């Protein structure tokens with residue numbers, strides 16, 4: 001029997017197509033909010049019942065629609081936002097596909113009330129499973145009020161796919177939060193089952209972030225602002241010591257549109273380098289602005305995915321912006337407990353992105369010129385930072401040198417305790433440095449420099465050593481040879497299971513020349529977690545860990561001095577390459593508080 005080909009009737013097509021746009025109640029909420037934003041609303045209310053399954057209503061005070069448009073809007077491919085494909089290249093609205101209302105209406109019961117500002121009376125239109133009623137005049141407020149009832153009432157398969165009302169509710173909250181962060185100047189009200197969940201007045205991004213994420217999070221955000229050519233990045237990064245176990249609270253926007261993009265997420269994550277502990281993820285609220293010509297937003301009907309013309313340039317840009325911002329903020333973990341953390345926000349702008357603020361050769365000088373940099377805002381803020389957040393926002397990150405009393409540390413003696421930690425009195429309290437982690441940081445950055453500079457700093461061994469290894473290790477060494485040489489190793493592969501070492505990096509302690517290479521290789525292999533890193537990066541980590549002084553090694557005063565000098569010349573002195581802290585600060589006021597000296 002020959003198959004017969006049918007052209008599907010449009011109501012069937014619409015129902016099928018609806019699946020792509022309207023996956024769940026949250027996607028309806030997203031589309032309706034986008035329409036309200038595109039209509040230049042200043043205030044948007046979202047009202048839902050039962051996780052959006054029985055009701056989703058969005059009320060805006062935007063432009064509204066004429067009686068004719070109110071009906072046409074429900075037709076597939078009906079849009080007022082573009083006229084030609086080329087218009088996509090200069091898109092300034094969130095919508096453009098003209099299918100959200102058609103898709104939503106195909107699988108629910110919709111009531112639309114709308115009024116243009118210039119009209120004295122508005123319009124009401126009802127749509128039931130795609131059947132559009134005629135437009136009736138109705139006395140309504142300026143703007144648009146659309147309610148979507150009984151979602152998927154006519155597509156039982158999809159209705160059965162819905163999760164519990166609680167789960168759908170959570171997705172809607174996420175969606176509203178994203179939209180509200182994207183448009184801080186628009187007021188949002190969100191009501192679920194008659195209960196007001198948020199009421200967000202119009203305001204700045206700072207205010208919106210505080211309202212939505214809470215004081216706790218907002219006070220640990222730092223401002224990002226960089227622009228290169230046709231791309232710009234703005235928004236906030238969470239401090240590394242406030243990272244989360246999951247990827248929640250990562251908000252990314254492109255030209256005002258919430259998007260998901262693994263490439264950018266990865267760039268941000270990499271920008272934190274190794275300031276994060278394993279398994280934790282930074283909080284961020286980032287806005288990318290890019291010439292619409294350089295990006296394709298028409299990748300998927302949900303419009304959440306985008307494709308950049310030059311993905312790797314975007315990656316580099318975001319990575320560099322994040323890294324520079326973090327480096328410019330000197331993020332030191334403070335010993336102060338979370339509870340005692342300062343409430344003041346730290347919306348400071350890095351005015352000198354890319355410039356490492358602490359290029360000095362002597363750690364005492366460094367601390368003398370930047371005493372307040374020792375304390376992160378989650379510990380004690382120095383006097384100058386106790387200004388209003390707005391004022392702080394305009395502040396440079398490098399406070400001027402003031403007339404300070406001669407600080408303690410200018411002549412302070414260093415102490416080593418338990419052959420492990422170096423204790424340093426400072427003008428504001430004391431600083432404890434982990435000697436191994438500090439040296440690891442120094443060697444790690446030095447390794448990176450060597451990889452880039454390509455000059456080999458080797459100490460030639462008077463008596464080259466022959467070392468026996470497994471065939472697999474020798475093969476690995478063979479593979480890593482160029483990188484090992486850049487680090488300063490002189491290695492020759494000699495047969496399947498033997499290598500000859502005739503030089504080691506200048507940092508290697510005398511006595512360790514024969515074992516260091518095997519140690520580095522062992523750690524390189526063992527660190528499975530790092531398996532997705534570039535070999536060079538992974539090698540830098542294992543090398544710096546193995547070549548660094550260990551805990552348990554006594555240090556002479558001049559060795560401690562020199563270690564601190566080197567530490568404060570690094571770009572990120574406050575964490576080791578594995579993300580553990582290098583320095584912990586205890587401020588006097590924290591000590592006073594613990595001793596019960598302050599009220």
Ligand code: ADP
Pocket residue numbers: 031035036039060062063064065073078079080081094095096097098099100101102143144
């Ligand atoms: P798109 O947003 O892609 O254009 P939609 O199906 O979401 O497609 O909406 C169709 C059209 O209906 C829009 O282009 C717009 O003209 C109109 N419209 C939808 N919602 C609103 C609203 N809240 N206020 C004013 N006009 C709206």
Ligand code: MG
Pocket residue numbers: 031034035094095096098100101
């Ligand atoms: Mg739309």
